[in-house]
Amino acid sequence: MMMCDSVITLNVGGVLYTTTKSTLSKYPDSMLGAMISGKFPMTKDQHGHLFIDRDGQIFRHILNFLRSTRLALPTQFSDYDLLLVEADFYQISPLIDAINHALEDNSDKLESHYLEIIEMRTGLSATMPTNNSRIKTVLSGRKDVILTLPEQLIGDEAKEKLREKNGNEFIEVELNSSSVRLRFCEVLKNRGWVLINSDLSSSSGISSSVQGKLHHEHSYRDRWRIDVSQRMLTPAVSNGDMIEEDLEN
Secondary structure, three states, rough: OOOOOOOEEEEEEEEEEEEEEHHHHHOOOHHHHHHHHHHOOOEEOOOOOOOOOOOOOHHHHHHHHHHHHHOOOOOOOHHHHHHHHHHHHHHHHHHHHHHHHHHHHOOEEEEEEEEEEEEEEEEEEOOOOOOOOOEEEEEEEHHHHHHHOHHHOOHHHHHHHHOOOOOOOOEEEOOOOOOOOHHHHHHHOOOOOOOEEEEEEEEEEOOOOOOOOOEEEEEEEEEEEEEEHHHHEEEOOOOOOOOHHHHHH
């Protein structure tokens, strides 16, 4: 344990944290409060740091709660069970209550949404796969989910037609840009979507346009998923940004 005035360096499962005695003593009846007061035995590592044999990554959320008395987690945080186990180990009752409250708030709100992108390309055996031509790219998904995507990817005309349709049934939209599949990958990844499956299927035959040449057709399929609150899923604004407020806050 290294101290400068009230500064303490902790080694939690191999991850070092620097904080103060007053922060760790925020809740005197907790295990950390007892350690700092000397009521609970302490272990030190080879550098003299206070050592706690627990999950080092999750401890940052424990420490942030001690600093602010507020549970502030990343938007895509999902390790609530692990955090609850750690909060129980440290015996921080207000944190346990905050986690349970957050679980209750989230239990009925999150929905999984899916998008599928299929791109078909064709070429001759002598030129595939580096030299090929895109036949078409098709996007499939629920209408309200597709409407959250940037207009520059979907196209103004296609988006206008979608808005005229009633309901939120699953639909298909043909996309026109030659590099649209790659652009979708970049946009969706940056917005918190997860690629859950990507595969390739192929077929071949003798080309009718180039005599005697073997013709190949490749179909690339990407399936994406996001877990999002339905009430937070809102249409993209005119500048093309995808707005999913629960991902931004």
